[in-house]
Amino acid sequence: MKKTICFLLLLMGCAISFAQSSPSNGMQIFIDSLLQKMTLEEKVGQMNQYNGFWEVTGPVPNEGNAKLKYEHLKKGMVGAVLNVKGTANVRKLQEIVVKESRLGIPLLFGFDVIHGYKTITPIPLAEAASWDLEAIEKSARIAAIEASAVGINWTFAPMVDITRDARWGRVMEGAGEDPYLGAKIGVARVKGFQGQDLSSSNTIAASVKHFAGYGFAEAGRDYNTVDVGTSTLYNIILPPFKATVDNDVKTVMNSFNTLNGIPATGNKFLQRDILKGKWNFKGFVVSDWGSGAELITHGFAKDLKEVAILSANAGSDMDMESYAYVTHLKEMVEAGKVDIAVVNDAVRRILQVKYELGLFADPYRYCDAQREKDLLYHPNHLAAALDIAKKSIVLLKNIKTTGQGNPLLPLNKNQKNIAVIGALANDKNSPLGSWRVGSDDNSAVSFLEGFKKYNSNFVYAKGADLVNGPTDFIHEVKINETDKSGFAQAIALAKKSSVVIMVLGEHGFQSGEGRSRSKLDLPGVQEALLEEIYKVNKNIVLVLMNGRPLAITWAQEHIPAILEAWQLGTQTGDAIAQVLFGDYNPSAKLPMTFPRSVGQEPLYYNHYSTGRPNTNDVVFWSHYSDESNEPLYPFGYGLSYTNFEYTDLKINDSDPSAIRVSVQVKNTGKIAGEEVVQLYLHDRVASVVRPVKELKGFKKILLHSGESTLVTFTLTNNELGFYNNEGVFVVESGDFDVMVGTNSIQGLSAVFTKK
Numbered sequence: 001m002k003k004t005i006c007f008l009l010l011l012m013g014c015a016i017s018f019a020q021s022s023p024s025n026g027m028q029i030f031i032d033s034l035l036q037k038m039t040l041e042e043k044v045g046q047m048n049q050y051n052g053f054w055e056v057t058g059p060v061p062n063e064g065n066a067k068l069k070y071e072h073l074k075k076g077m078v079g080a081v082l083n084v085k086g087t088a089n090v091r092k093l094q095e096i097v098v099k100e101s102r103l104g105i106p107l108l109f110g111f112d113v114i115h116g117y118k119t120i121t122p123i124p125l126a127e128a129a130s131w132d133l134e135a136i137e138k139s140a141r142i143a144a145i146e147a148s149a150v151g152i153n154w155t156f157a158p159m160v161d162i163t164r165d166a167r168w169g170r171v172m173e174g175a176g177e178d179p180y181l182g183a184k185i186g187v188a189r190v191k192g193f194q195g196q197d198l199s200s201s202n203t204i205a206a207s208v209k210h211f212a213g214y215g216f217a218e219a220g221r222d223y224n225t226v227d228v229g230t231s232t233l234y235n236i237i238l239p240p241f242k243a244t245v246d247n248d249v250k251t252v253m254n255s256f257n258t259l260n261g262i263p264a265t266g267n268k269f270l271q272r273d274i275l276k277g278k279w280n281f282k283g284f285v286v287s288d289w290g291s292g293a294e295l296i297t298h299g300f301a302k303d304l305k306e307v308a309i310l311s312a313n314a315g316s317d318m319d320m321e322s323y324a325y326v327t328h329l330k331e332m333v334e335a336g337k338v339d340i341a342v343v344n345d346a347v348r349r350i351l352q353v354k355y356e357l358g359l360f361a362d363p364y365r366y367c368d369a370q371r372e373k374d375l376l377y378h379p380n381h382l383a384a385a386l387d388i389a390k391k392s393i394v395l396l397k398n399i400k401t402t403g404q405g406n407p408l409l410p411l412n413k414n415q416k417n418i419a420v421i422g423a424l425a426n427d428k429n430s431p432l433g434s435w436r437v438g439s440d441d442n443s444a445v446s447f448l449e450g451f452k453k454y455n456s457n458f459v460y461a462k463g464a465d466l467v468n469g470p471t472d473f474i475h476e477v478k479i480n481e482t483d484k485s486g487f488a489q490a491i492a493l494a495k496k497s498s499v500v501i502m503v504l505g506e507h508g509f510q511s512g513e514g515r516s517r518s519k520l521d522l523p524g525v526q527e528a529l530l531e532e533i534y535k536v537n538k539n540i541v542l543v544l545m546n547g548r549p550l551a552i553t554w555a556q557e558h559i560p561a562i563l564e565a566w567q568l569g570t571q572t573g574d575a576i577a578q579v580l581f582g583d584y585n586p587s588a589k590l591p592m593t594f595p596r597s598v599g600q601e602p603l604y605y606n607h608y609s610t611g612r613p614n615t616n617d618v619v620f621w622s623h624y625s626d627e628s629n630e631p632l633y634p635f636g637y638g639l640s641y642t643n644f645e646y647t648d649l650k651i652n653d654s655d656p657s658a659i660r661v662s663v664q665v666k667n668t669g670k671i672a673g674e675e676v677v678q679l680y681l682h683d684r685v686a687s688v689v690r691p692v693k694e695l696k697g698f699k700k701i702l703l704h705s706g707e708s709t710l711v712t713f714t715l716t717n718n719e720l721g722f723y724n725n726e727g728v729f730v731v732e733s734g735d736f737d738v739m740v741g742t743n744s745i746q747g748l749s750a751v752f753t754k755k
C-alpha cells in the first residue's frame, strides 16, 4: 500500500514537473523568475482565452461581455485572444496588456488559419490528395507568412483527426482516413506553420486538434458521441497526434466530444497520461471553444466550478471562452481542489510558447504594418496556391466515348462548340471552401474565368441554382431542391455542343464545422440536371467541387470523364483549366474512400477481415443485401493522362530490422507524369487482429514517357509493429503480405516472413 502511494506521488510529480528543464536554460530562468512574481490571479489569467469581440467562430456564450474582457486585459487576466486580426487591432490589444497590466505579459493571438489567410489554398482534404509533402508544407508556410503579417501568432491548425465517415462535415479540414498519410501530412503542416525558428516574425505556433477522437462522431453527426475501442484509439486516432508532438508542435487543442464516456476536455487519461506523460509533450493544451463549459451539458460537471477543477486537473491548460478558469480557478486552488502545481505547470507551458515566439523580446513582433501591406496575396503565394491546387485534382475517370479516338480528356485548346453548365462554374465564393475566416468573399478565380484563358469557344448556362439565397460561415446553406426552370436552356445548349463540361457538387459551406449531411449525393436538383443533359449529349466531362467524398454512382457508370476538383481556393479556375487542357497531368490520389451509397459509411480501406469476408451462395457472410461492399473509388485511387506499369516486385528480408522492397515502375504512355507509388502491408496473424491492409510507405515520382525507375522502400519495426490493447507498441514475427501499387486495391503482391 505504502509503495503504491509513493509511486502515485512520484507519478503526479512527473506529471506536473516535466515542463521544466535544466536551469541553465535562459528561457527557464526567465520563466521561473516571472512565475515567482505572479499572483495567483495573474497565473489563472494566463490560462484564460477570450474571443476578441470582432469575429465569432462559435456560439457566443456571454454576449455583452466586452467591457468585462477589457477590464480583464488591463488586470493581466487574459493570456490569449482569438479572432483579432490586423496589425492595428493586434497592436492596440497588445499595448493594453503590455502597458497597463502589472507584469505586461504579452498576449497570444490565435486564429483559424486552416487553409490560407487571404491567399486561400485548397481545403486540407484536397491538399492531402496531392500526397506531396513539400507542396503541403509550402502551403502552410505561405499561410503562416500572411497570418503573421496581420498580427496573428498562433493558428488552430492542422486538424489531424482521422476521418472515416464522409457524412461528417469536418472531413474537409483533415487529411482523410489513413493514419500513416495523416501523420506525414500533419508533420508537414506543423513544419510549414512553425518553420525553423519560431521567434522569427513570419512563423506562428501550430495547434493540432482535436484531441482526441472527434473524427469518430457517431453517424458522422458533428459533436456527437465517440465510442471507440483501444485498438482504433492507439493505431488510428493517436498516431498523427504523436507524430506532430514528436516534431515539436507547440500546442494541442482538445475536443468537444466524449471519448468512451469521458469528455475530452476533462479527460486525464488523454491529456495527462498519454499526451503529457507517455509522449512528454512540452507545449500547452487549449480547450476548444466553450468545451470546458460543455462538461456541464455532457453531464460530467455540475457547474462551472467543477468545470475548472476537472479540466485543470485533467491537463487542459487554457480555457477558450468558457469563463471557468477566470471566474473560479483561483478559488478552487485556494479551496485545495486544484493543486497550485497544476496551475504553475500550465502557466509555465503557456509562457514558454510566448517566449519561443519571441514575444517577451518584442511583443509587437507581429505588428509590422509594412509586412501587412506587402505580403497579402503576394505573387509568390498565388503561385504556390496554384501549384498545390493543380496537384490536388484527382482524375476519377477518363474513357473514349466512341470505340475510337482518344479519351475525352485532356481537351483540345482549339476545341470548338463547348457548353459549360452548372452554377458552380460561375461562382467565385464557393470554391474558397469552408473554414477560411480571414479570406475575402468572392476572391477565387472562378471556373469560367480560368477556362476562358485557354478557350473561349464556349457557351454557358447555369442549368439551376445550387443555393437559394446568401450563404455564410455560421448559417445553414439553403439548397435549391425544386427549381428546374433553367434546365431547358441548358439542355438546348448541350444538344448543339460537341462536348459538355458540367461543374457540379457541394457549396463550400456545406462542409466544415456543424455541417454534417445524411446524404452523399449531388445536392439539390443537380443529379437530375446531369441525367437530363446526358440524354441529349453523352460527351460529358463532369468537374466536381465538393468538400467530402460523394456517392456519385450513376455518374461513374455513365459519364465518360470525371475530375474531382474539391474546393481549391483562390486559384481554382486556373488550376482546373490547366488540368482540363493538359498543361498539368493529374497526379493526385484520393485520401478518403468514396462510397457507392451512403449506407456503406463509415467505409474505409484499412478495415478488419471479419470472420466471414467471402462471397457465399447463402447469406451468412458480412455484406449488404442491396449494395456491394466495394467502394466506388478506393483509397489511394487516381488516374493520369499517361499509364504506369509495375513489374519486378522484389523483397530482401535478410536483415529483419530493415526489410527492402523494390519495384520497377515505367511510364508506358506518351507524356510525362507523376505517380504516387504506394506500399501496403498485411500482418497475417497477430495477437491483436490487423487490418486487411495498411499504408506503410509512399513515394511520388516523376517519369517521362518511356522512362522507368526502381522504387525502393525500407520496412523497419516502425512499419511492421502495432499498438496492442494496452497501448504498447509491439513487433511480432510471422508472415506479412506486401502490396506495391497505384492505389489500395491494384498492385503487385508478395509475402515475406519477419524473423
Ligand code: NOJ
Residues within 6 Å of the ligand: 057, 058, 082, 112, 156, 209, 288, 289, 513
Ligand atoms: C471550434 C472548432 O471546433 C475549432 O476547431 C476552432 O479552432 C475553434 N472553434 C476556434 O474557432
